[in-house]
Amino acid sequence: MALSSSCSPTLLTTTQSSSTPRLVPLTSLSFSSRPTTTTPIIVPALSHKWRARISFFPAFLSKGKDAKTLKEELLDAIASLDRGADATAEDQKTVDQITRKLEAVTPVKEPLKSVLLDGKWELLYTTSKSILQTGRPKFLRSRVNYQAINVDTLRAQNMESWPTFNQVTADLTPLNARKVAVKFDYFKIAGLIPVKAPDRARGELEITYLDEELRVSRGDKGNLFILKMVDLSYRVPV
Numbered sequence: 001m002a003l004s005s006s007c008s009p010t011l012l013t014t015t016q017s018s019s020t021p022r023l024v025p026l027t028s029l030s031f032s033s034r035p036t037t038t039t040p041i042i043v044p045a046l047s048h049k050w051r052a053r054i055s056f057f058p059a060f061l062s063k064g065k066d067a068k069t070l071k072e073e074l075l076d077a078i079a080s081l082d083r084g085a086d087a088t089a090e091d092q093k094t095v096d097q098i099t100r101k102l103e104a105v106t107p108v109k110e111p112l113k114s115v116l117l118d119g120k121w122e123l124l125y126t127t128s129k130s131i132l133q134t135g136r137p138k139f140l141r142s143r144v145n146y147q148a149i150n151v152d153t154l155r156a157q158n159m160e161s162w163p164t165f166n167q168v169t170a171d172l173t174p175l176n177a178r179k180v181a182v183k184f185d186y187f188k189i190a191g192l193i194p195v196k197a198p199d200r201a202r203g204e205l206e207i208t209y210l211d212e213e214l215r216v217s218r219g220d221k222g223n224l225f226i227l228k229m230v231d232l233s234y235r236v237p238v
Contacts, residue, residue: 070101121146128225145158178207
């Protein structure tokens with residue numbers, strides 16, 4: 001998103017268009033012992049070169065931050081938030097504002113057609129309380145969460161780590177070039193015991209930013225997900 005200047009360039013060019021110096025007479029001061037005189041002051045018009053420099057400033061100030069800078073800001077903002085579990089409402093607002101700026105400069109406009117989407121991603125931050133398991137004591141929460149996606153098979157998988165190791169797999173149906181409908185099919189309790197998911201276990205996921213390192217997604221319930229790539233070669237079970 002670009003920064004804009006409140007100054008209009010037309011306000012910066014209030015000089016004479018001619019290069020001829022302007023003569024401004026001083027008001028005559030009369031004294032009984034001296035004759036009246038008029039002293040001219042030469043006020044040169046701004047040069048063409050200087051006007052060009054002035055008109056450059058608003059354009060310079062309006063240039064937005066690039067993706068690399070915004071990614072660094074975003075990672076700094078979430079670094080101390082325990083993947084979002086410790087985030088206050090103000091923290092969430094700050095993270096969302098930076099994320100929206102990053103989404104606006106995504107290099108991949110159609111992520112479902114990109115090989116960069118394939119692989120295993122580690123969750124860095126989310127606003128989803130169910131994934132963060134904030135209702136449990138910390139020692140019973142998953143230490144690390146992963147999500148894998150394979151575009152060619154339209155399969156996805158969510159995985160928890162110690163101490164639960166729960167998993168769930170899903171079929172994906174593209175709704176457009178960056179959004180999918182999600183239909184969960186099987187849960188795996190402790191990564192071992194398969195349980196068929198109920199038919200109501202559905203959702204939607206939109207990939208709003210994607211590059212070779214970072215992915216941002218938003219769910220149909222308004223939750224934000226920020227993930228980093230950890231394994232390009234990972235394949236979701238079919």
